[in-house]
Amino acid sequence: MRLSGPVPSRITVHRVLIRHGLVDPTPRRRRREDYRRWERGRPMELWQMDIVGGIQLADGGEAKVVTGVDDHSRFCVIAAVVRRATGRAVCLAFAQALQQFGVPEEVLTDNGKQFTARFGRGGGEVMFDRICRENGITHRLTKPRSPTTTGKVERFHQTLQRELLDDVEVWADPEEAQAAIDVFRREYNSERPHQSLGMAFPADRFTAQPAEEQIPLRPALATTIPAPRKPLLVPPPASPSAAGSATVAAAPLAIGDDVGLAVEVTRLVPASGNLTVCRQQFWLSPTRSGLPVTLWADTTVVHLLIDGVRLKTVPSRLTPTHLRQLLADDGQPAGPPPITTGTLQAGAPIEVERLVNATGLISLAGRQHPVGYHFAGQRVTVRLDRGLMQITADGVLLRSLPNPLTPAEAASIRDARPAGPPPTPNPEPVRVERRVSCRGALVIAGQRIHVGIAHAGATLTVEAADTTFRVHDGDQLLTEVPRTTVKPIARFKVRKPEPARPTAPAAKPQSPVI
Known part of the structure; x- marks a missing residue:
């Protein structure tokens, strides 16, 4: 059957279906009344923080403003101008506000890399998270692409942009912009009524934490930079002419700060179990997710510890620049190393720690070597002594195998150390x-x-x-x-049974033909 006349439009068909109750009308955009307003019941319960740009400088750059607003009172607690919104600059502004007003119970931010490593490549814990953790502040994050969750600080950005930043096209320097924003901040808090507060001033509803209830802030690294290390003074080598003299009088020789530089830094293990520090990855397993791990690092070796117990030691790929950056961020000068690696002597026994993979293999000198399926997932110590390779755990000998490495290959293992005393045999069969x-x-x-x-x-x-x-x-x-055999046991688990072959269905009996 063919219809005569024009074909109705799609929206007409949609309206007819709605009129007869055949479909539910859904608006394409959320209405204003669909948003749920929320507000904390008292000041210092929640701070909203964010970063806003728009400050053009005379040298062609753009400065940014680190902002923070108390959720209950709309009181501006942070308004710091920074040239670059790095994690350290944000933490310095945050720590200054903590010292001035006290410690809030919670902080709400978006998912910027200055605030969290939630979407970072390496995961772990950033400096802002550590300040919150060590001062007992709950750090809350918004959903991705949800700016309305931090609507109060976003509304502060709109007021700041409209009433101050739009009036000046170019600022001479960040100091000039900071001075103007300080004046605006005082007027915003004390002299400008807010419609959302019933035309009250934010300063009337805001109360800072009492001085007697304030606790010392941790860590102090947020506001101070460690002092530079003193140069190491050593005597110069004696000259050949003075070799026979009893004493040598010479001036001390200063060595650069990079000699002997070691840093201790604490990070949280990400959910993936793969921790990244200065682009070097450390595998710690998802079972340790959320645990704080301490890294003792220099330019040759990195020791990883949890609760003072050393998990493993790996070669370091960190340069002196990386170590100085960690020291300036949240690290501290390291004490003595957990273990002494010492100097390896040619032909002397060495030992190295390895994690046995799921197929019973360990990696040594760039090659995979089988040690046994039953050790899969276990961290063992491999002791190489001439022609023997001993697999130990907690000082107990688990298995002895022929040494598969040549002396040159054994010397190329960077994370090896001089071996201790021979392990004791395993008393259990x-x-x-x-x-x-x-x-x-x-x-x-x-x-x-x-x-x-x-x-x-x-x-x-x-x-x-x-x-x-x-x-x-x-x-x-x-x-x-x-036992009459001298061969080593190469297989410890039974092989998987072969799948049963499908049998052909039995033929149906045929009825006799009458």
Whole structure:
């Protein structure tokens, strides 16, 4: 059937469907009344912070303003002009406000990299998060692309832009802009009524934290920069002419600050478990997510510790510039290292820590070496002593294998250290699993052990001692035979059973033809 006349438009069809109740009308944009207004019940309960630009300088640059507003009173607590809105500049402005007004209970910010590492490449904890954590401040973040959540500080930006910044096209320097913003801030807090407050002044509703309730701020690194390290003074080498003299009188020689520079810094393990510091990554596992880890770092080695317990030691890729940057941010001069790596001597035993991967392999000198599936996921210490490679954990010998590395390859391991005393043998026998064949036998290290056809297809546990093999079915000892093989045990778990082959469906019986 063909319709005559013009075809109705899409919006007409939509209105007809709404009129008959066939679809629910949904506005394309949120209405003003759909937004839910909220306000904290008292001052110093929540601060909203943000960063705004728009200050053009005479030298062609653009300065920014770090702002903060108390949620209850709309009192401006922060209005600091900075040339670059770096994390340190934001933290300095934040710390100054904490010292002036006290510590709020909560701080609300967006997801900028100055405030959080939520969407950063390395994750972890930024300096702003650390200041909040160490001063007991709850740091709350908005949803991505939700500026209305921090609407009060955004509204302050609009007033600042309209009543001050738009009147001046170019500022001579940040100091001039800061002086003008300070005057505007005093008028905003004390002389300008606010419609959202019933035409009251923000200063009438704001009350700073009492001085007797204020606690010393932590960390002090937010407001101070560590003093430069004193140069190390060492005597110069003696001249050949004075080799035979009893004493050598010479002036001390100053060495640069980079010699012996070591830094300790604390970071939170991100949810991924992969911590990044100055573009060097440290794998710590998602199971340690949220834990504070301390890094002892210099230009040669990095030690990672949690609660004073060393987790691992890795080669350092940090330069003296990186160390000075960490020291200026939130690091501190490091004390003695957790372990002494010492100087490696050619041919001497060395040891190194490694994490066994899911397939039972460890990485040494750029190659993968098998140590056993049953050690998967375990952190072990590898001791290389001439032709022997010993796998230890907590000083107990787990396994001995032939050394797969040449002396040159062993010397190329950067995170190796001189080995301690030889490990003690493991008092417990090695336990392996074997599946009994259809003829009632199993094979371990090339030795065939008959346990009986009654156990065909069962998975049994074998205790491998130095002189015997003990076969168990659960808690029941089935047999104990002398160990006649000298081959090492290469497999500790049973192989996965082969998938059952599908059987052809049985043919349906045919009815006889009558």
